[in-house]
Amino acid sequence: MQKIDGKLISAQIKEEIAIEVKQIIDNGGKKPNLAVLLVGNDGGSQVYVKSKIKACELVGFKSTSIKLPDTVSQTILLEEIDKLNKNKDIDGFIVQLPLPKHIDENRIIEAIAPSKDVDGFHPINVGRMSVGLPAYISATPLGIIELLKRYKIETAGKHCVVLGRSNIVGRPMATLMSKKAYPGNATVTICHSRTKNIKEITLNADIIIVALGSPEFLTADMVKQGAVVIDVGTTRIKSDKTKSGWKLKGDVKFEEVAPKCSFITPVPGGVGPMTIASLLKNTLLAAKKEIYS
Numbered sequence: 191m192q193k194i195d196g197k198l199i200s201a202q203i204k205e206e207i208a209i210e211v212k213q214i215i216d217n218g219g220k221k222p223n224l225a226v227l228l229v230g231n232d233g234g235s236q237v238y239v240k241s242k243i244k245a246c247e248l249v250g251f252k253s254t255s256i257k258l259p260d261t262v263s264q265t266i267l268l269e270e271i272d273k274l275n276k277n278k279d280i281d282g283f284i285v286q287l288p289l290p291k292h293i294d295e296n297r298i299i300e301a302i303a304p305s306k307d308v309d310g311f312h313p314i315n316v317g318r319m320s321v322g323l324p325a326y327i328s329a330t331p332l333g334i335i336e337l338l339k340r341y342k343i344e345t346a347g348k349h350c351v352v353l354g355r356s357n358i359v360g361r362p363m364a365t366l367m368s369k370k371a372y373p374g375n376a377t378v379t380i381c382h383s384r385t386k387n388i389k390e391i392t393l394n395a396d397i398i399i400v401a402l403g404s405p406e407f408l409t410a411d412m413v414k415q416g417a418v419v420i421d422v423g424t425t426r427i428k429s430d431k432t433k434s435g436w437k438l439k440g441d442v443k444f445e446e447v448a449p450k451c452s453f454i455t456p457v458p459g460g461v462g463p464m465t466i467a468s469l470l471k472n473t474l475l476a477a478k479k480e481i482y483s
Contacts, residue, residue, distance in 0.1 A: 191448050191451050191453075193453075193456055194341055194454065194456075195460075196337065196459055196460045196462060196464050199336065199340050199463075199467075200467040203470070203471065204245065204248055207471065207474055208248065208250050211474070222252070222281050222282075222473050222477035223252040224251055224254070224282055224284075225274055225282070225283035226254070226255050226283065226284055226286060228255070228257050229258045229259075229285070229286070229290060229293070230290055231260065235288075238286065239286055242284075245470060256270060264293050274302075274306065281306070281476040282306045282307070282472060283308070284309045285299070299313075300313065305476070305481070308469060310362075310472065316357070324480070327472075328359075329466070330461060330464070330468070332464075332468040333464025333468040334363065337420070338373040343397075343453055345372065346375035346376070347375065350368075350397040351397070351398050352364045352379070352381070353392070353398065353399065353407070353408070353441070354381075356401065359401040367399075379395075388412070392413060393412060395414070396417060398417055398418070399420040400441040401423065403425060404425075405441065406439060406442065406443040407442070408421075408441060408447060409443045409446060410443065410447050410450055414450070415450050416452045417451055419447060419454045420454075420455050420460075421441055421442040421455050421460060422440075423442070426439075427439050438457055439457065440455075442457070444456060
């Protein structure tokens, strides 16, 4: 069994980006600029935004942070997005999710210019990815693809089971794993809350990608010997063993599943660190106009 070290790979990617940014600046180019628009005071979202800003500094990006109250109207939010779309100094931007309940998330995502949609959520980017055209790929799936690639995990002809059908992870992950590419060329099955024989399906899987948000859902009796397991889950649960009183749990019962695996991602330290690294990669592509020239 080999642990897939997301922290290590994330650090390597950030170092590679920093080197390229330095070359761009040395050649007279401008610093890539990532903007983050945060609505409200959600604690988790604030932590994510701070970590994104810190990561921008680390690789030599400029970062722009815009904060709006959770009472902001959808009309005002759409106006702010329009300003970011038109601002030539900003290469890419994200609207931090989740948004307050009175705001239609789909309407907001559709308002972001596809050329600046470095989160990869816009229907145009999702569609381009689906048909194999250059696109911004959402950060978590892109991070998983990078982990498979850097650990040289074979995917062609393998049976890949994706647990979860969200637009952010499950669906794009299934599309990427079935593409004519490496990583890809897998036979993909998507399971979800209405799938009746999940255990039977996962026992036949060579690669299992779990993105359910259900702590320790995948147990040892659901995994065949030698499988690759990618755990996307991050649920905070109460714990009397940590100073904070909380502990992150993945969707995989790691201690019992790990011995059966050829490769497995831990939580924390697996897929999580790759998300911001992938966002930075997309922003660099945006700055270089490599997707939308």
